[in-house]
Amino acid sequence: MPFPLPSRAAPGPRRRTLFASAAGAVLLVGCSGDPGGSGGRGASAEERARAGAARDSERLVARYDAVGAAHPGLVARLRPLRAEAVRHAKAFGGSVPATGSPSAPDSATSPPSATDAPSGSSSGAPAARGTVPAVPADPVAALAALADAEKTLADRRTAALAGLPGETARLLASVAAAGAAHAYLLTTWKPKPDTGSDSGASGGEKRG
Structure with a gap:
């Protein structure tokens, strides 16, 4: 008696699934309540957490802008991830331009240092949005x-x-999950090293 063959599952997360998961973080923005619901010291801690998270997302947007300025061929691929970072910053009360006017940092082609990764601490010191690590x-x-940086x-x-x-x-948990998805997507993109163009930017989804 023949038995039905089990359906074959995809070996890894699909890009569309990851984009949907990342976009889901934005849906929580409209559902998040007024942070003033907690009283006294709790409210102050929440405000500090939101302010720190907004700064972190603003800094991340600046990094996307710097990479796009140094490697214009990557802009099309990075645009949706940058847009997510902008929405995350606004969800925490930050303010960043919806479309960047990036300018490459002075040492845009220098190798990054060990201290280039942005701080993820929600209570870290403010950082100027224009101060970004050098882009390789x-x-x-x-x-x-x-x-x-995303991870x-x-x-x-x-x-x-x-x-x-x-x-x-x-x-914050939802935005963190979106950032992890962004990190995975960034590791799967393979631009051409000689031109900086993205091999998949104009061809859409070519892989299953």
């Missing part, structure tokens, strides 16, 4: 550095969840 000259390395920030945001009020914790 190799577009593959530039994407890798951006992926590392580092996502990990630190996850670690900062303990002790936060419910609504803020849920929003």
Whole structure:
């Protein structure tokens, strides 16, 4: 008696699924309540957490702008991820332009240092949005550095969840999950090292 063959599952997460997961973080923005619902010291801690998260997202937007300025061929691929970072910053009360007018940093083609990763601490010191790490000259390395920044920030945001009020914790957790998805996507893109153009930017989804 023949048995039905089990359906074959995809070996890994699909890009469309990851984009949908990342976009889902934005849906929580409209559902998040007024942080003033907690009283006294709790409210102050929540406000500090939101302000720190907004600064972190603003800094991340600046990194996307710097990479796009140094490697114009990557702009089309990075645009949706940058837009997500903008929405995350606004969800936490930050303010960044919807469309960047990036200018490459003075040392845009210098290799990154060990301290280039942005701080993910929700209570870290403010950082100027225009101060960004140097962008590697190799577009593959530039994407890798951006992926590392997204992953580092996502990990630190996850670690900062303990002790936060419910609504803020849920929003921060969702944004952290989106950042982890962004990091994965950035590691799967393979631009041409000689031109900086994205081999998949104009061809749409070519892989299943």
